Amino acid sequence: MRQAVVLGASIAGSLAARVLAGSFDRVLIVERDDVAGVTPRRGVPQARHLHGLMERGRQIMEELYPGLTDDLAAEGAPTTEVLRGSRWYLSGLRVFPTATGLTTLLASRPMLENAIRTRTLALPGVELRTRCAAVGLTGGDEVTGVRLAGGEVLDADLVVDATGRGSRAPDWLAALGHERPGEDRVDVDLGYASRTYRRKPEHLDGHLAVVVSTMPGFRGGGAITLEGDRWHVTLAGMLGDHPPVEPAEFERFAATLPVPDVHEIVRDAEPLDDPVPHRFRGSLRRRYERLRRPPRGLLVLGDALCSFNPLYAQGMTVAAQQALVLRDCLPDPDPGRFYRAAAGVVDVAWGMSTGSDLRYPGVEGRRSARGRLLGAYAARAQVAAHRDAVVARTFMRTANLTLPPTALLAPDIVLRVLRAGRR
Numbered sequence: 504m505r506q507a508v509v510l511g512a513s514i515a516g517s518l519a520a521r522v523l524a525g526s527f528d529r530v531l532i533v534e535r536d537d538v539a540g541v542t543p544r545r546g547v548p549q550a551r552h553l554h555g556l557m558e559r560g561r562q563i564m565e566e567l568y569p570g571l572t573d574d575l576a577a578e579g580a581p582t583t584e585v586l587r588g589s590r591w592y593l594s595g596l597r598v599f600p601t602a603t604g605l606t607t608l609l610a611s612r613p614m615l616e617n618a619i620r621t622r623t624l625a626l627p628g629v630e631l632r633t634r635c636a637a638v639g640l641t642g643g644d645e646v647t648g649v650r651l652a653g654g655e656v657l658d659a660d661l662v663v664d665a666t667g668r669g670s671r672a673p674d675w676l677a678a679l680g681h682e683r684p685g686e687d688r689v690d691v692d693l694g695y696a697s698r699t700y701r702r703k704p705e706h707l708d709g710h711l712a713v714v715v716s717t718m719p720g721f722r723g724g725g726a727i728t729l730e731g732d733r734w735h736v737t738l739a740g741m742l743g744d745h746p747p748v749e750p751a752e753f754e755r756f757a758a759t760l761p762v763p764d765v766h767e768i769v770r771d772a773e774p775l776d777d778p779v780p781h782r783f784r785g786s787l788r789r790r791y792e793r794l795r796r797p798p799r800g801l802l803v804l805g806d807a808l809c810s811f812n813p814l815y816a817q818g819m820t821v822a823a824q825q826a827l828v829l830r831d832c833l834p835d836p837d838p839g840r841f842y843r844a845a846a847g848v849v850d851v852a853w854g855m856s857t858g859s860d861l862r863y864p865g866v867e868g869r870r871s872a873r874g875r876l877l878g879a880y881a882a883r884a885q886v887a888a889h890r891d892a893v894v895a896r897t898f899m900r901t902a903n904l905t906l907p908p909t910a911l912l913a914p915d916i917v918l919r920v921l922r923a924g925r926r
């Protein structure tokens with residue numbers, strides 16, 4: 504009997520188990536938390552903060568769980584056309600409200616996570632053990648299993664580490680005598696503070712969401728409608744400029760955003776809880792693809808492989824893209840092949856997010872002449888997206904990872920960006 508053990512029952516773990524299910528007789532998901540209930544839990548503190556699902560992520564989840572979007576909509580998660588039903592602001596300018604062909608699915612993070620986990624667990628051969636922490640790996644040249652807290656060993660033909668940013672896989676590999684992966688970091692000292700409010704239909708003139716991008720010189724934040732007629736409001740500031748959680752100060756911070764939309768909700772709507780903070784020190788990428796001899800029997804994915812600055816809302820989508828990479832490597836995944844292909848999808852999102860972060864003079868990192876030029880162009884493209892529907896559409900599609908970032912460099916788009924910049 505072939506058994507795969509997946510560590511972590513969050514987004515990446517559930518997606519990985521979903522694609523493994525056809526190729527292994529048994530897929531056992533091991534999770535430290537109790538995951539019953541659709542509320543934020545200890546192992547996923549980020550679930551208390553705004554989570555946007557990019558369109559590429561939604562498409563992949565829809566492919567893996569047909570009907571997911573409609574099911575969640577039927578359970579109360581609003582869906583809308585991205586620029587028509589919601590408002591996007593870049594550098595304080597509203598992105599032109601045009602049709603994009605992109606769907607926004609406004610399910611809360613616990614609702615989405617619960618939905619994909621429940622659907623994964625309904626597959627034949629997939630099982631879940633909760634309140635059970637992995638503490639190490641077994642094996643030698645090859646990984647042959649997992650050691651659990653308490654000493655029990657689970658044998659596995661394949662172990663998938665989806666334990667998130669705090670993954671201990673590098674230590675576990677070192678304990679077996681393997682090389683540790685190198686790490687790339689871009690520190691941003693980002694602060695979030697979030698609160699939920701009761702939503703009334705007249706808020707924001709009926710729009711379902713507003714996103715105010717955090718940019719050099721601009722604090723950011725957003726408000727999205729969640730199931731249960733609630734607003735989920737998150738405020739954000741980079742490089743130590745963190746939003747406070749004391750309610751009056753939270754409101755004052757909201758008033759400093761470049762546009763009034765989020766502040767109006769914070770000022771007028773009835774709060775349903777107290778603001779909660781989150782500190783994100785920086786993006787962290789573990790370079791497993793550079794290991795000379797990545798051991799067979801172990802694959803690392805999701806935030807354990809790369810954790811992105813959450814301002815760009817890429818993490819869940821990149822986890823979904825990695826699940827497809829894993830599917831392509833089955834039934835007997837070669838780790839070198841998996842990590843090389845996974846690096847391909849990570850490269851795109853990493854380049855976009857760290858490229859934006861490096862536009863802050865205070866963010867440390869290597870700035871190439873090409874990177875500076877692209878940064879300056881991206882700034883102009885954002886202004887053009889305010890005036891030009893074609894640029895707006897292309898910009899949103901690249902941000903949603905349904906088009907590569909190079910789509911913004913197509914000659915007709917470059918012309919439009921330059922023309923809009925002259926006006």
Ligand SMILES: Cc1cc2nc3c(=O)[nH]c(=O)nc-3n(C[C@H](O)[C@H](O)[C@H](O)COP(=O)(O)OP(=O)(O)OC[C@H]3O[C@@H](n4cnc5c(N)ncnc54)[C@H](O)[C@@H]3O)c2cc1C
Pocket residue numbers: 510511512513514515516533534535536545546547549552553554555556557635636637638665666667668695781783804805806807813814815816817818819820822
């Ligand atoms: C503040 C914030 C906001 C974000 N906003 C967005 C957004 O808008 N859009 C977006 O796409 N992404 C966003 N992200 C990223 C997103 O949360 C992650 O990319 C996504 O959850 C995928 O992560 P994961 O499944 O790899 O890990 P996680 O979601 O962190 O889950 C790891 C799981 O492993 C379990 N675990 C940990 N250690 C062990 C162990 N030893 N044994 C067993 N189980 C263990 C944990 O309990 C948890 O269930 C945000 C992140 C942060 C921090």
